[in-house]
Amino acid sequence: MHIPDGLLPAPVLIGGYALTGLGTWYSLKQINRRPDPSAETPKAALLTAAFFVASSIHIPIPPASVHLVLNGLLGVVLGYYAFPAILIGLFLQAVMFGHGGLTTLGVNTAMMGGAALLAYYLFQFHHSCQGFLGGNRALALFAFLAGALGVGLAALIFAFLILTTLPADVNAGAERVAIYGLMLAHLPLMVIEGIFTAMLALFLQRVKPELLKLG
Amino acid sequence: MKTGLDHYVDLQSWLHQWEPRCKLIGLTALIFAFAGVQNWRLIPYMVGITLAIYALSQLPLKFWLTRIRYPGLFLLGMAALLPFVAGETVLWSLRGISLRQEGLLALVLISARFLSIITVVLILLGSTPFLTLAHTLRTLGVPALLTDMLLLVYRYLFETGESLTQTQRSMKLRGFSPKLERKTLQGLASLTGTLLTRSYERSERVYQAMRTRGYGAGYRRANRPPAWGSLVGLSLCLTTALGFAIAGVILG
Amino acid sequence: MTVPALTITDLWFSYPDQADALRGVTLQINPGERWGVIGSNGSGKTTLFLLICGVLAPKVGEIKLFNQRVKPGQFYPEIGLVFQNPDDQLFCPSVWEDIAFAPQNLGLSETEIQERVASALAMTGIEALAQRPPHHLSGGEKRMAAIAGVLAMKPKMILYDEPSANLDHRARRRLIQFLQRSAETLIISSHDLELILEVCDRTALLDRGTIAATGACRQLLGDRALMERYGLETPYSLS
Amino acid sequence: MTVPALTITDLWFSYPDQADALRGVTLQINPGERWGVIGSNGSGKTTLFLLICGVLAPKVGEIKLFNQRVKPGQFYPEIGLVFQNPDDQLFCPSVWEDIAFAPQNLGLSETEIQERVASALAMTGIEALAQRPPHHLSGGEKRMAAIAGVLAMKPKMILYDEPSANLDHRARRRLIQFLQRSAETLIISSHDLELILEVCDRTALLDRGTIAATGACRQLLGDRALMERYGLETPYSLS
Ligand SMILES: Nc1ncnc2c1ncn2[C@@H]1O[C@H](COP(=O)(O)OP(=O)(O)OP(=O)(O)O)[C@@H](O)[C@H]1O
Ligand SMILES: Nc1ncnc2c1ncn2[C@@H]1O[C@H](COP(=O)(O)OP(=O)(O)OP(=O)(O)O)[C@@H](O)[C@H]1O
Ligand SMILES: [Mg+2]
Ligand SMILES: [Mg+2]
Numbered sequence: 017m018h019i020p021d022g023l024l025p026a027p028v029l030i031g032g033y034a035l036t037g038l039g040t041w042y043s044l045k046q047i048n049r050r051p052d053p054s055a056e057t058p059k060a061a062l063l064t065a066a067f068f069v070a071s072s073i074h075i076p077i078p079p080a081s082v083h084l085v086l087n088g089l090l091g092v093v094l095g096y097y098a099f100p101a102i103l104i105g106l107f108l109q110a111v112m113f114g115h116g117g118l119t120t121l122g123v124n125t126a127m128m129g130g131a132a133l134l135a136y137y138l139f140q141f142h143h144s145c146q147g148f149l150g151g152n153r154a155l156a157l158f159a160f161l162a163g164a165l166g167v168g169l170a171a172l173i174f175a176f177l178i179l180t181t182l183p184a185d186v187n188a189g190a191e192r193v194a195i196y197g198l199m200l201a202h203l204p205l206m207v208i209e210g211i212f213t214a215m216l217a218l219f220l221q222r223v224k225p226e227l228l229k230l231g
Numbered sequence: 232m233k234t235g236l237d238h239y240v241d242l243q244s245w246l247h248q249w250e251p252r253c254k255l256i257g258l259t260a261l262i263f264a265f266a267g268v269q270n271w272r273l274i275p276y277m278v279g280i281t282l283a284i285y286a287l288s289q290l291p292l293k294f295w296l297t298r299i300r301y302p303g304l305f306l307l308g309m310a311a312l313l314p315f316v317a318g319e320t321v322l323w324s325l326r327g328i329s330l331r332q333e334g335l336l337a338l339v340l341i342s343a344r345f346l347s348i349i350t351v352v353l354i355l356l357g358s359t360p361f362l363t364l365a366h367t368l369r370t371l372g373v374p375a376l377l378t379d380m381l382l383l384v385y386r387y388l389f390e391t392g393e394s395l396t397q398t399q400r401s402m403k404l405r406g407f408s409p410k411l412e413r414k415t416l417q418g419l420a421s422l423t424g425t426l427l428t429r430s431y432e433r434s435e436r437v438y439q440a441m442r443t444r445g446y447g448a449g450y451r452r453a454n455r456p457p458a459w460g461s462l463v464g465l466s467l468c469l470t471t472a473l474g475f476a477i478a479g480v481i482l483g
Numbered sequence: 484m485t486v487p488a489l490t491i492t493d494l495w496f497s498y499p500d501q502a503d504a505l506r507g508v509t510l511q512i513n514p515g516e517r518w519g520v521i522g523s524n525g526s527g528k529t530t531l532f533l534l535i536c537g538v539l540a541p542k543v544g545e546i547k548l549f550n551q552r553v554k555p556g557q558f559y560p561e562i563g564l565v566f567q568n569p570d571d572q573l574f575c576p577s578v579w580e581d582i583a584f585a586p587q588n589l590g591l592s593e594t595e596i597q598e599r600v601a602s603a604l605a606m607t608g609i610e611a612l613a614q615r616p617p618h619h620l621s622g623g624e625k626r627m628a629a630i631a632g633v634l635a636m637k638p639k640m641i642l643y644d645e646p647s648a649n650l651d652h653r654a655r656r657r658l659i660q661f662l663q664r665s666a667e668t669l670i671i672s673s674h675d676l677e678l679i680l681e682v683c684d685r686t687a688l689l690d691r692g693t694i695a696a697t698g699a700c701r702q703l704l705g706d707r708a709l710m711e712r713y714g715l716e717t718p719y720s721l722s
Numbered sequence: 723m724t725v726p727a728l729t730i731t732d733l734w735f736s737y738p739d740q741a742d743a744l745r746g747v748t749l750q751i752n753p754g755e756r757w758g759v760i761g762s763n764g765s766g767k768t769t770l771f772l773l774i775c776g777v778l779a780p781k782v783g784e785i786k787l788f789n790q791r792v793k794p795g796q797f798y799p800e801i802g803l804v805f806q807n808p809d810d811q812l813f814c815p816s817v818w819e820d821i822a823f824a825p826q827n828l829g830l831s832e833t834e835i836q837e838r839v840a841s842a843l844a845m846t847g848i849e850a851l852a853q854r855p856p857h858h859l860s861g862g863e864k865r866m867a868a869i870a871g872v873l874a875m876k877p878k879m880i881l882y883d884e885p886s887a888n889l890d891h892r893a894r895r896r897l898i899q900f901l902q903r904s905a906e907t908l909i910i911s912s913h914d915l916e917l918i919l920e921v922c923d924r925t926a927l928l929d930r931g932t933i934a935a936t937g938a939c940r941q942l943l944g945d946r947a948l949m950e951r952y953g954l955e956t957p958y959s960l961s
Contacts, residue, residue: 022345026267061383215420406588445827719958
């Protein structure tokens with residue numbers, strides 16, 4: 017989900033950059049409170065590269081196949097590093113492959129990164145539910161929710177931005193139909209992304225639990 | 232993963248020689264001025280300026296053509312319906328499908344903006360090596376944590392991609408064929424988890440390697456002030472951008 | 484007349500935007516033979532293996548596996564490839580699951596899967612590691628686990644890409660003994676010429692994408708002039 | 723009396739939640755000496771190197787570098803470490819940048835940095851590769867680039883962790899010649915005992931975290947009984 021150049025009006029683009037600036041500043045502030053932030057930079061960077069690459073994995077949904085968005089998972093694993101990670105990932109995507117755009121980098125980052133941060137906060141609740149759900153079940157449930165929320169929220173903002181900022185006025189009824197339509201089309205994607213995130217969280221819990229404690 | 236982006240960075244045009252900080256600020260100002268164009272009367276100026284800069288950059292047309300395809304298709308997919316659904320004034324109608332003037336104008340405006348912005352971005356990227364760009368961001372005050380991360384991500388992207396390809400091959404050679412079922416999702420989750428785990432473990436070794444060569448000691452590169460020519464280019468860009476902004480306000 | 488295990492006829496291949504990586508390779512391997520493939524870095528060994536398995540598609544030429552033409556992109560359980568880096572091959576959360584991956588994809592029954600995994604574990608001697616996550620294993624253990632994952636497919640032919648890389652002496656000895664005992668048709672690419680000498684009957688020497696020589700191992704590896712011409716060195720044990 | 727280059731006294735170390743990786747290592751190395759460190763996988767070679775550089779902190783014991791105590795977490799440009807896997811060490815997007823990394827961190831001037839990079843490129847013979855991204859290099863080129871990155875620090879002592887792993891014959895020969903010519907105090911860990919034999923004067927044998935033996939190379943590596951006891955094999959050229 018990237019909004020390309022040329023589509024959105026300048027105030028929205030600038031607003032996007034402002035939000036991204038704020039998100040980045042807030043994340044960096046949280047990161048710099050840690051004992052040794054420079055030690056974690058390579059970790060965050062290599063994981064960002066891995067996420068970037070992993071989002072090229074395709075999942076078959078007949079008759080086509082979709083690629084994963086993974087921003088919920090990114091929030092779950094990277095915590096406050098998720099925002100800078102997405103900023104860098106989208107920058108590289110725009111610069112190297114022409115996906116998204118430089119003017120829309122702010123909007124896209126705010127959209128994806130904001131959703132990722134919320135997914136991270138949501139995921140943290142699994143600690144408090146371990147008591148009555150059991151460790152792995154709480155982990156899987158909240159990973160599912162985080163994964164689904166990550167894509168769902170991003171898709172919602174995406175649809176809203178596109179439809180409300182198109183220059184000529186599309187009538188309000190058609191607009192609402194289009195938003196509902198887009199959301200409905202994204203429901204299966206949310207479910208798949210949620211299941212995938214839950215499976216991945218369980219995998220990491222078994223193989224490398226540190227990765228779930230970085231954030 | 233090959234991007235072909237750095238193919239033409241060694242040309243000798245004026246744009247290639249333009250001091251990178253001035254170039255980055257100047258072209259970015261232009262890009263945002265273009266993004267702000269709302270009135271179709273400004274389109275010829277926007278396109279004209281873009282063409283002039285592209286000509287100045289001496290980048291071949293082939294570069295533009297290969298890079299424009301993907302984003303172009305993406306934009307068309309999102310905006311192609313506009314002339315049929317947006318606006319009141321029907322220009323032409325056939326069996327309930329009607330072409331509307333406002334929608335058509337909107338499509339023209341969006342496309343012109345898109346093409347101009349993309350072209351200027353391509354000029355910036357095609358005439359500046361990626362590394363220079365990253366260092367320029369740092370000297371312009373982007374936090375070191377971000378630029379350090381950017382360079383590391385860029386460095387390890389290709390290797391991580393290579394290791395994903397290899398693992399996917401090995402899965403295929405053991406009979407894995409993706410279908411929409413639990414087993415497939417499980418396999419792909421393991422694949423992704425392995426990728427993350429290996430990247431994480433590698434990051435520990437990379438960090439050790441960085442430490443043994445003084446990472447964290449903190450250094451600053453000295454910056455030479457830009458030459459006059461570069462500053463003139465920068466002020467031209469800024470004036471143009473300002474012009475577009477003012478024209479936009481006047482034309483409403 | 485027996486059917487050859489593998490017939491390669493005039494095989495050409497190139498990666499996008501690169502000079503040809505393989506240039507007219509022709510080779511025939513009979514069932515039960517053990518072949519070594521040697522040659523300096525970049526001579527095309529790994530590329531050849533990927534073509535034989537149908538992972539890459541040839542530009543020109545034909546590959547036949549037990550008289551059946553290899554179609555790129557298709558899955559051939561008759562043939563197994565052990566990758567140069569075991570980390571690329573081990574991706575499941577436990578060794579057991581990794582070995583069960585191929586049998587599961589073949590659609591075998593639960594008991595058959597159990598059986599195949601157990602026998603692959605036994606053959607490679609890593610029963611004790613079944614429940615461990617692969618990335619905690621030592622280099623030698625990883626190698627054996629990767630091999631077990633391929634054995635569980637019961638292939639008739641196995642390709643090993645530099646199997647002794649990064650192993651210490653003990654692990655390497657175990658690997659050599661394992662290879663000497665194994666019953667499949669083998670093709671082994673390696674810079675470790677002593678290993679080739681101990682395991683293989685015949686050798687093909689690759690040089691910049693062409694087969695520069697083939698012959699019985701001791702003879703070919705012992706030919707000091709030939710070896711030196713292609714940037715290799717006759718192993719100590721032959722000199 | 724000369725100051726020893728390195729003195730290690732009763733060094734203990736363990737990774738979190740693991741048995742001790744090093745158990746009471748004591749070793750003294752004089753300036754200009756070339757030491758080999760051998761031992762099977764997991765015997766603690768890499769761990770020892772990381773401790774010497776101050777990357778890891780000892781549990782017990784002391785490490786002195788030219789009579790100065792090594793404080794964990796600090797940066798010692800006197801000592802350089804060439805990592806086992808060059809891909810871990812070449813973390814910059816181009817070879818030039820990678821070599822310039824240490825001089826930049828030392829706060830040198832622009833011209834000094836240029837000079838150091840140029841001389842490191844010349845010493846390793848990879849001038850032509852300066853602008854290339856590391857991931858496009860061959861194994862041998864990567865190794866030389868990683869070494870250049872360490873040389874640019876002008877360390878007095880260099881630790882090489884399995885420098886010949888994954889190199890083909892030609893690249894390995896070039897590396898050996900390079901090591902033979904180099905002027906620094908060297909410690910080389912390797913499974914490639916022929917390399918140790920050709921480059922080093924003295925050897926320490928590590929076994930499960932302790933030094934099992936030290937001695938002159940030819941003598942120690944030629945002691946068949948000793949080598950076998952620790953799972954190693956006397957190189958062919960000595961037998
Ligand atoms: N993915 C790729 N893309 C482009 N070129 C490649 C790729 N893989 C290999 N090559 C090139 O193809 C040629 C053959 O490479 P290959 O990996 O088959 O050699 P090899 O004999 O296996 O070498 P090594 O001993 O280093 O494993 C080399 O010139 C190499 O640079
Ligand atoms: N990061 C780590 N966390 C936990 N244990 C580790 C870690 N690194 C090494 N070990 C353990 O410490 C011991 C010594 O490992 P080390 O890597 O120093 O051995 P080595 O002699 O370098 O082996 P090799 O020849 O395989 O490189 C081993 O038992 C290993 O499993
Ligand atoms: Mg190979
Ligand atoms: Mg080691």
